[in-house]
Amino acid sequence: GAGVSQTPSNKVTEKGKYVELRCDPISGHTALYWYRQSLGQGPEFLIYFQGTGAADDSGLPNDRFFAVRPEGSVSTLKIQRTERGDSAVYLCASSSAGDWNEQFFGPGTRLTVL
Amino acid sequence: AQSVTQLDSHVSVSEGTPVLLRCNYSSSYSPSLFWYVQHPNKGLQLLLKYTSAATLVKGINGFEAEFKKSETSFHLTKPSAHMSDAAEYFCVVSVRSGGYNKLIFGAGTRLAVHP
Numbered sequence: 378g379a380g381v382s383q384t385p386s387n388k389v390t391e392k393g394k395y396v397e398l399r400c401d402p403i404s405g406h407t408a409l410y411w412y413r414q415s416l417g418q419g420p421e422f423l424i425y426f427q428g429t430g431a432a433d434d435s436g437l438p439n440d441r442f443f444a445v446r447p448e449g450s451v452s453t454l455k456i457q458r459t460e461r462g463d464s465a466v467y468l469c470a471s472s473s474a475g476d477w478n479e480q481f482f483g484p485g486t487r488l489t490v491l
Numbered sequence: 492a493q494s495v496t497q498l499d500s501h502v503s504v505s506e507g508t509p510v511l512l513r514c515n516y517s518s519s520y521s522p523s524l525f526w527y528v529q530h531p532n533k534g535l536q537l538l539l540k541y542t543s544a545a546t547l548v549k550g551i552n553g554f555e556a557e558f559k560k561s562e563t564s565f566h567l568t569k570p571s572a573h574m575s576d577a578a579e580y581f582c583v584v585s586v587r588s589g590g591y592n593k594l595i596f597g598a599g600t601r602l603a604v605h606p
Contacts, residue, residue: 380534381534408591410593412594412596417598417599418598418599419581419583419596419597419598419599420535420581420594420596421596422593422594422595425591425593427591432591433588433591433593468534468535470535472591479537479540480537480592480594481534482527482534482535482536483534484532484533484534485534
């Protein structure tokens with residue numbers, strides 16, 4: 378079956394612009410996670426959705442970052458007034474409900490802010 | 492607070508020789524630990540997980556890891572490296588919170604395999 382998909386695969390934007398990154402989770406997975414992976418680092422947690430609601434957004438770096446999941450499936454990560462420091466690979470993962478269920482990762486969106 | 496430290500940023504081995512990727516963890520309670528692999532331009536893939544059952548955990552592609560509480564370690568091993576094992580490997584500890592697991596990743600170890 379289809380895995381987690383993310384679009385676009387690459388996004389180049391200019392400082393100060395607004396960007397949206399999309400994640401399509403595995404069908405039926407109620408849990409959805411966003412992570413950010415900077416160059417040479419491991420992924421860092423940003424936000425977790427259970428269904429439509431953000432159950433934990435403690436990893437969002439500041440109020441320029443926002444994510445939604447209006448119908449409990451597709452999620453969009455939104456970044457306002459982008460800065461060069463936002464350049465990274467943004468990863469999405471999904472899992473079925475319950476403790477310790479494996480998180481399945483998408484290939485990521487590489488964001489470059491010029 | 493939970494964290495992991497991967498002791499080597501780069502490891503280079505010859506094909507057919509053993510692989511050892513080292514990881515130490517810090518956790519205020521009994522942890523759940525994972526190893527993920529990331530091949531270039533591909534998504535992260537779970538290799539294996541430890542969740543307080545057997546301390547020796549077997550994963551995919553011949554990898555295994557041993558949980559050693561006394562040493563706070565969770566090293567990843569493989570008896571014989573293949574060229575296809577060349578990738579980035581991440582040791583991960585899970586923070587349990589309200590029915591889900593927030594993953595805390597190490598900085599990664601890049602494994603190179605030479606003919």
